Amino acid sequence: MNTAYKRIVVVGGGTAGWMTAAALATALPGGSVELVESEEIGIVGVGEASFPSIRAFHKLLGVDEAEFLRATNGTYKLGIEFRDWRAQGERYFHTFGDFGDLTGPHALWGQHRRVNDAGLGALHEQCLPSVMAGQGRFQAPSEHGKLFDYAYHFDATLYAPFLRKLALRRGARRTEGRIVDVTRRADGGVDQLKLADGRVVEGDLYIDCSGFASLLLGRALGEPFVDFSHWLPADRAWACPAERVGTELAPYTRATALEAGWAWRIPLRNRTGHGHVFASRYIDEDCAREQLLRQLDGPALGEPRLLRFATGHRRRVWVRNVVSLGLSSGFLEPLESTSIFLVQSGLGRMIDLLLPGVAPGESQVAAYNAGMVRQFARVRDFIILHYCLTARRDGKLWRAMMTMELPETLAFKIHAWRQSGTLYQYDEEGFDATSWLAIHAGMGHWPERADPSLRDLAPDAALRALQRRRDSLAAVVAAMPTHDAYLRDMTQQGTR
Numbered sequence: 479m480n481t482a483y484k485r486i487v488v489v490g491g492g493t494a495g496w497m498t499a500a501a502l503a504t505a506l507p508g509g510s511v512e513l514v515e516s517e518e519i520g521i522v523g524v525g526e527a528s529f530p531s532i533r534a535f536h537k538l539l540g541v542d543e544a545e546f547l548r549a550t551n552g553t554y555k556l557g558i559e560f561r562d563w564r565a566q567g568e569r570y571f572h573t574f575g576d577f578g579d580l581t582g583p584h585a586l587w588g589q590h591r592r593v594n595d596a597g598l599g600a601l602h603e604q605c606l607p608s609v610m611a612g613q614g615r616f617q618a619p620s621e622h623g624k625l626f627d628y629a630y631h632f633d634a635t636l637y638a639p640f641l642r643k644l645a646l647r648r649g650a651r652r653t654e655g656r657i658v659d660v661t662r663r664a665d666g667g668v669d670q671l672k673l674a675d676g677r678v679v680e681g682d683l684y685i686d687c688s689g690f691a692s693l694l695l696g697r698a699l700g701e702p703f704v705d706f707s708h709w710l711p712a713d714r715a716w717a718c719p720a721e722r723v724g725t726e727l728a729p730y731t732r733a734t735a736l737e738a739g740w741a742w743r744i745p746l747r748n749r750t751g752h753g754h755v756f757a758s759r760y761i762d763e764d765c766a767r768e769q770l771l772r773q774l775d776g777p778a779l780g781e782p783r784l785l786r787f788a789t790g791h792r793r794r795v796w797v798r799n800v801v802s803l804g805l806s807s808g809f810l811e812p813l814e815s816t817s818i819f820l821v822q823s824g825l826g827r828m829i830d831l832l833l834p835g836v837a838p839g840e841s842q843v844a845a846y847n848a849g850m851v852r853q854f855a856r857v858r859d860f861i862i863l864h865y866c867l868t869a870r871r872d873g874k875l876w877r878a879m880m881t882m883e884l885p886e887t888l889a890f891k892i893h894a895w896r897q898s899g900t901l902y903q904y905d906e907e908g909f910d911a912t913s914w915l916a917i918h919a920g921m922g923h924w925p926e927r928a929d930p931s932l933r934d935l936a937p938d939a940a941l942r943a944l945q946r947r948r949d950s951l952a953a954v955v956a957a958m959p960t961h962d963a964y965l966r967d968m969t970q971q972g973t974r
């Protein structure tokens with residue numbers, strides 16, 4: 479029980495709200511956690527691809543993987559296949575595994591000198607989960623000496639109800655109602671929430687998970703929005719589920735670059751999620767809708783739904799007695815499925831500050847805010863990297879992306895890679911050096927000069943080592959079960 483905040487009120491019952499309620503009820507047993515949500519308003523209901531960190535979150539909650547996959551029609555996600563990003567017809571994988579010793583000097587030699595050597599193949603053929611993705615196979619890595627990581631795809635409309643059950647079992651309470659007014663305390667914090675039917679909800683700490691409405695932090699407290707749209711102009715998405723066709727189940731998300739944005743394809747057990755994220759300044763909504771419908775690989779299951787969003791984040795995400803998590807704190811286009819990861823990160827840091835049982839001081843809150851703002855900026859830079867290295871010239875979006883002025887932090891990283899092959903990492907990076915390498919390599923972006931130490935490497939011996947690694951990975955993966963078969967087996971566990 480937290481003595482500083484006896485009553486914690488979570489506003490909103492989407493993915494962010496129920497993640498928060500479940501985590502608080504687990505980490506602070508005996509405390510008072512009340513979640514207010516409105517079925518009439520509903521949830522955003524998109525967000526079907528996750529990041530490997532979700533597994534640590536599930537571990538903390540004690541979630542059983544098979545039960546979760548069954549409840550949410552979930553599948554495994556090894557990473558993302560990017561199609562047509564550098565040029566039409568090209569593709570590469572960004573998966574959650576490494577390239578062996580390829581990130582060292584050996585790599586630079588291999589990439590820089592032999593990139594056009596047909597015998598070498600693509601860099602992603604040196605990465606175990608990318609090879610698995612390419613062959614449509616899956617097998618969970620052993621926890622000891624783990625060779626790669628993985629995440630999940632799931633039905634976003636089923637995930638919040640799954641967590642809700644768990645949170646309620648652990649003592650969280652749910653209040654159904656539409657908040658129509660928010661009153662303030664003398665110090666500017668939130669005092670009470672007024673519901674449409676006249677009831678009042680009161681807390682000591684409020685967690686704003688109200689989605690794009692940002693009811694407490696944005697509307698009531700007026701915290702300004704830091705706009706990233708000059709770097710990431712996508713501001714709309716059409717989303718449409720489609721029938722699952724064929725028996726193959728891809729263990730990865732696909733992101734296909736289109737004229738003014740990109741289309742996602744997310745395989746679930748019962749259907750396939752499709753969407754088109756686009757910049758309305760470069761394409762009109764009807765045209766974007768048509769482009770999405772051409773991407774569906776089965777008949778549509780309903781009409782496409784339009785979502786509008788702004789890219790950026792609130793200047794501070796913890797202000798007085800309000801902490802904002804999820805869409806209410808900010809949003810970056812879902813190219814690398816980072817929203818749920820950012821919720822999790824904010825949640826973990828917040829719980830660390832709540833655990834001692836005393837209200838965090840100003841400097842701790844300031845550090846929390848600085849950390850979260852840096853995380854948004856790091857993810858922003860990583861997403862921009864996918865666009866700005868393009869060689870496409872076939873649409874205004876692509877021409878704008880390759881000539882725009884980059885954030886300084888990203889410009890420095892690109893310079894360091896180009897000049898010396900250094901994969902520079904700042905603090906608070908959500909993506910490690912291997913992930914950055916995957917995008918540079920996939921976009922055909924190599925250092926201008928080889929590292930001087932590479933002169934000592936015997937080119938033919940290195941080439942043979944790389945070929946051996948590629949061939950042995952392909953053989954190991956060929957013996958693994960298909961994703962579909964592995965998943966069927968896993969989801970039947972405990973039900974036979």
Ligand SMILES: Cc1cc2nc3c(=O)[nH]c(=O)nc-3n(C[C@H](O)[C@H](O)[C@H](O)COP(=O)(O)OP(=O)(O)OC[C@H]3O[C@@H](n4cnc5c(N)ncnc54)[C@H](O)[C@@H]3O)c2cc1C
Pocket residue numbers: 489490491492493494495514515516517519520521522523524525526527528634655656657658687688689690691693715717753785787803804805806812815816817818819
């Ligand atoms: C197009 C698109 C694709 C995305 N894809 C991904 C992805 O692949 N991976 C990923 O990690 N994330 C993705 N996201 C983000 C992801 O959807 C969200 O981060 C996640 O669903 C959390 O949403 P939320 O809980 O913050 O908001 P919501 O789901 O919108 O929940 C808001 C809650 O607040 C309640 N509420 C609002 N106003 C009131 C009121 N007045 N009174 C009472 N209750 C109220 C609502 O009823 C609801 O319960 C995507 C987002 C978009 C827009």
